[in-house]
Amino acid sequence: MLPDLRDDFPILTRTVRNGRPLVYLDSGATAQRPLAVLEAEAAFSREHNGAVARGAHLLAEEATDAFETARASVAELIGASADEVVWTSGATAALNLVANGMLQASLGAGGAEAERFRVGPGDRIVVTELEHHANLIPWQQLAARTGAELAWIPVDDAGELVLDGLSEVITANTKVVAFTHASNVTGVITDVEPIVRRAHEVGALVVLDGCQSVPHIPVDVAQLGVDLMAFSGHKMLGPTGVGALWGRKELLDALPPSVFGGGAIAIVTMETTTWLEAPTRFEPGTQPVAQAVGMGAAARYLMDLGMENVARHEARIAQILREGAAALPGVRLIGPVGDPERFDVLGLAAVAVEGVHTHDVGQVLDDRGIAARVGHHCAQPLHRRLGLTGSTRASAHVYTTEDDAHAFVEALAGVREFFGVTV
Amino acid sequence: MSLEAMYQQVIMDHAREGHGRGLVDLTAPGRGESHQVNPTCGDEVTMRVGVEGDTVAAIAWEGHGCSISQASISVLSELLEGESLDTADEIYEAFRALMQAKGEPLDEEREDLLGDATAFVGVGKYPARIKCALLGWMAFRDALIQARAASSGAAVEGGEA
Numbered sequence: 001m002l003p004d005l006r007d008d009f010p011i012l013t014r015t016v017r018n019g020r021p022l023v024y025l026d027s028g029a030t031a032q033r034p035l036a037v038l039e040a041e042a043a044f045s046r047e048h049n050g051a052v053a054r055g056a057h058l059l060a061e062e063a064t065d066a067f068e069t070a071r072a073s074v075a076e077l078i079g080a081s082a083d084e085v086v087w088t089s090g091a092t093a094a095l096n097l098v099a100n101g102m103l104q105a106s107l108g109a110g111g112a113e114a115e116r117f118r119v120g121p122g123d124r125i126v127v128t129e130l131e132h133h134a135n136l137i138p139w140q141q142l143a144a145r146t147g148a149e150l151a152w153i154p155v156d157d158a159g160e161l162v163l164d165g166l167s168e169v170i171t172a173n174t175k176v177v178a179f180t181h182a183s184n185v186t187g188v189i190t191d192v193e194p195i196v197r198r199a200h201e202v203g204a205l206v207v208l209d210g211c212q213s214v215p216h217i218p219v220d221v222a223q224l225g226v227d228l229m230a231f232s233g234h235k236m237l238g239p240t241g242v243g244a245l246w247g248r249k250e251l252l253d254a255l256p257p258s259v260f261g262g263g264a265i266a267i268v269t270m271e272t273t274t275w276l277e278a279p280t281r282f283e284p285g286t287q288p289v290a291q292a293v294g295m296g297a298a299a300r301y302l303m304d305l306g307m308e309n310v311a312r313h314e315a316r317i318a319q320i321l322r323e324g325a326a327a328l329p330g331v332r333l334i335g336p337v338g339d340p341e342r343f344d345v346l347g348l349a350a351v352a353v354e355g356v357h358t359h360d361v362g363q364v365l366d367d368r369g370i371a372a373r374v375g376h377h378c379a380q381p382l383h384r385r386l387g388l389t390g391s392t393r394a395s396a397h398v399y400t401t402e403d404d405a406h407a408f409v410e411a412l413a414g415v416r417e418f419f420g421v422t423v
Numbered sequence: 424m425s426l427e428a429m430y431q432q433v434i435m436d437h438a439r440e441g442h443g444r445g446l447v448d449l450t451a452p453g454r455g456e457s458h459q460v461n462p463t464c465g466d467e468v469t470m471r472v473g474v475e476g477d478t479v480a481a482i483a484w485e486g487h488g489c490s491i492s493q494a495s496i497s498v499l500s501e502l503l504e505g506e507s508l509d510t511a512d513e514i515y516e517a518f519r520a521l522m523q524a525k526g527e528p529l530d531e532e533r534e535d536l537l538g539d540a541t542a543f544v545g546v547g548k549y550p551a552r553i554k555c556a557l558l559g560w561m562a563f564r565d566a567l568i569q570a571r572a573a574s575s576g577a578a579v580e581g582g583e584a
Contacts, residue, residue, distance in 0.1 A: 018425075357489035359464055359555060360430075367426040375464045389465040389487065418426070419490065420435065 002305060002313040005399045008034040012399060020369030023404045028184055028212065028348050028395030029373050030234045033298070037238055040297035041290045052289055053263065053280075067289050070296025071279075074244055077299040077307075078210070078229070079220035084252065086245040086279040087287050091211045092134040094230035094245035095178070097282060098207055099138035100258035102176065106146045110256035116175075116205070117255060121147035124174040126204070128153040128161055129385055130183050133378040135209040135230075139178055153179070153195070159186045159335045159386055166198045174204040181213035181229075185379050185391065186335025187318070187346040189213065196225045205251070211235055215397070216314055216346055218307040221246055233291060237397070238298035242291035245282070252278030261285045302398075310398055314347030315340035317396040317405050321349035324409030330354040330416050334391055347396035350377065351412065355421035358390040364418055365392070368411045429545035430490065433498075437539070438490035443482050443500030449473035451480040453574020457565035461558055463551075466492055470562035474570040477508050482563070489555050491546060496559030498540045503563065508571070510536075518560055522546065522553045 006012050009032045016022045024032060044066055050059030052067045072082040088094040104110065105117035119125060125143050127136055129152050143150040153169050154162050170177055177199040182189045192208070199206045208229040213219050215236035221229055228251065232243035247255070257264060257275055261284030266274040275281040302310060318340040326333040332352045338345030353361050362374035373393040376383045383389060394408040416422075451473025460467045468486030472479065482500045486493075499518075503511050517533040518540055526548035528534065534541050546556045 357464075357466075359466075359489035359491070359552065363429070363549070363552070364426060380465065383465070418430075 001316075002309050002398055004401075005034070005305075006401070008036070009399050010035065010038075016369045016371070017367060018369070023368070023370040023407045025394035025396065025400065025404060025408055026371045026373050027397035027400070028235070028346075028377075028393060030240070031215065031237050031397050032399065033237055033239065033294070034301055036301045037294045037297045041239060041294035044290050044293040049290070052287060063289060066293050066296075067287070070293045070299075073296040073299040073303075075246070077219075077303055078214060078231075078246055079222055080246050081249075083277075083279060084246055084249050086247070086252065086282045087292050088230075088243045088245055088282075089241055089288065090234070090243035091209065091230040091232040092243075094232075094243055095135055095207070095209065096138050097245055097258065098228055098230075098247075098255070099142045101255040103142055103145060104256040104258050106142075110254060113254040114256050116203075119143075119146045119148040119175045122173060123148040124151055124171055125149070126151050126153065126170050126174050126177040126199075128179045129155045130159065130161065130186065130379060130382040131178070131180055132184055132209065132211070133380070134211075135178055135180060135207075136381070139176070148175070155382065155385055157386070159183075159382065160188060161190065163191060163194055166194060170195070170198045170202060170204065172202050174199065174202050176205045176207060178207040178209070180209040180211070181219070181224075182216070182346050183335065183379075183382075184212050184348075184395075185350045185377050185382055185393070187322070187348040187350070188335050188338065189217065189344055189346065192224050192226070200225070212346060215302070217311045217343060227251055233295035233298065236295070236298050237301060238295035239288075239291040242288045242295045244295070247278070249278065252282070257281050257284070259284055305398060311343055313398060314396050314400070315343060316402065317347040317400050318345050318349075320402055320405035321347065321394055321396070321408060324405070325349045325351045325412060328409070328413050330421065331412060334386065334388075347400065348393060349395075349408075350391040350393040352388050352391050353412070353415050356415055356419045358392045360419060361392040361412070361415050364415050365408070365411050368407070370394075370408055370411055372408065429549070431542040431545070433539050433542040434490065434494040437494035437497040437501075440497060441493060442497040443484055443504070444497070445483060446471065446485040447483045449481045449483060451475045451570070451574075453570040453572070453576075455566035455569025455571075455573060457562040457569070459558055459562040459565070461488070461492070461554055463554070464489070466555070466558060468492070468496060468559055468562050470496075470559065470566050472563060472566035472570045474508070474567070474574040476574075479503050479506050479508065479511050479567070484559070484562070486559075488558065491543075491552055491555040492558045495540075495543060495556045496562075498538075498543075499559050499563055502538055502540055508567075511567070514540075515560060515564060518543075519557075522556060 050063035105114035264284035453474035466488030473481035
């Protein structure tokens with residue numbers, strides 16, 4: 001288990017509406033940052049700021065060193081090597097980088113090496129019905145622009161992925177399968193193995209959305225067997241504006257870039273350009289260096305805590321949130337209660353309160369100082385599939401206490417009475 | 424501001440009652456229809472507005488959303504149906520001003536215009552909820568512009584002044 005970490009997170013000491021203490025349960029949307037991250041970012045800006053990978057002066061060297069050390073820390077967190085980690089502005093950009101690279105390949109870029117990235121009529125792109133919009137729209141648009149077909153692994157009435165008919169969805173003509181490692185709504189951690197096995201059986205690339213898993217559970221890309229994975233800094237206690245794409249080196253070296261500019265190139269003439277190897281080929285222009293340093297510090301902070309310990313702590317929070325919410329009359333927990341002991345769900349609970357709109361639920365929580373997420377959480381198709389337009393989500397992180405989780409359940413218990421819903 | 428101050432009884436009542444709910448066909452000479460969505464929560468409303476001469480002759484709507492958005496549409500329907508176009512414009516502007524007033528009351532003249540709608544004063548304290556309260560008003564505005572255009576078109580075709 002984790003020690004009490006609240007002293008590491010200065011924002012948690014502030015008060016909110018009506019002078020109440022802050023109960024922060026919106027970490028699934030954006031996590032709070034420990035002093036270690038805030039100070040790493042500030043120290044870089046105060047003492048080492050310079051142009052990365054350009055120039056021969058001392059500050060440029062120090063900045064480059066800090067930038068690359070951060071990359072190595074982020075790589076270490078997911079069991080990868082540093083040259084397989086590309087800095088992006090976030091997970092959304094990372095997923096778009098892959099989808100747009102495949103679009104470039106489909107337009108003929110990248111030569112013979114990029115053959116495996118080409119999609120067109122007769123090919124299939126597979127996602128799931130519970131994806132965050134960031135891991136749906138890039139693929140939907142890639143399909144629309146190339147004439148490939150978009151198919152998806154469906155969810156059942158309980159919001160769980162249906163993995164029984166995998167071979168009917170991931171067909172022989174499937175080129176890429178993109179899915180989330182853990183749902184930001186149901187909290188269920190995906191059974192990755194059968195999807196990867198089927199995808200690789202037909203020679204499809206596997207792209208994993210690690211936004212909700214990397215910050216909360218041990219993630220080892222080699223063990224998972226996926227080909228590419230996207231995740232963001234601000235959900236793993238790091239800054240906004242930075243994220244990463246991990247990919248197997250030989251794949252990244254073959255994927256055509258889709259954002260062009262300085263710093264990513266080998267030779268440029270007036271007519272042509274050749275690109276450097278990955279990860280540099282995907283990092284044109286000036287990168288968010290201070291933010292990357294902050295994300296590196298966040299990875300270090302999580303590794304120092306130990307991801308097994310983080311997962312165990314959040315499993316306890318999951319239990320309070322999910323069992324507590326599911327037991328309330330008129331409250332529907334989205335997804336199964338799960339068995340946190342088996343680490344099959346994240347430390348989050350999204351609920352629908354019968355007869356009360358999610359905005360109104362959120363207002364009652366806010367009045368008690370509880371910060372939760374309301375709306376569709378960028379997963380409209382999933383909510384529609386479950387007959388909902390939105391839900392109210394509490395999501396935890398390393399600093400979340402059992403009291404925080406109990407406060408959410410207690411506040412939830414009073415919502416229907418406040419709005420006079422008696423059914 | 425307490426939660427009770429935001430969710431005043433008149434708001435809770437209107438949210439339940441839903442005046443004007445039901446997307447009936449309108450018969451007024453000028454008719455307009457608007458569909459508005461709040462992208463953050465997926466709430467939506469479809470509203471029809473009928474204009475006859477210089478009067479808002481009819482308002483009909485269908486939609487779903489939070490109590491603030493539903494109550495606001497209900498109040499709007501009750502308040503604006505039967506009003507002259509000029510007064511409807513004034514009420515619309517007054518409601519917009521109320522939303523921007525950060526929870527402070529408006530002057531007496533505009534409060535008189537707004538009637539039950541003054542109950543939404545508390546919403547102005549919560550920037551995230553202003554869009555909820557305005558959803559129906561946006562639909563009304565959009566549908567009214569169409570209805571007016573159709574109404575004046577009908578008047579020209581009919582040879583009226």
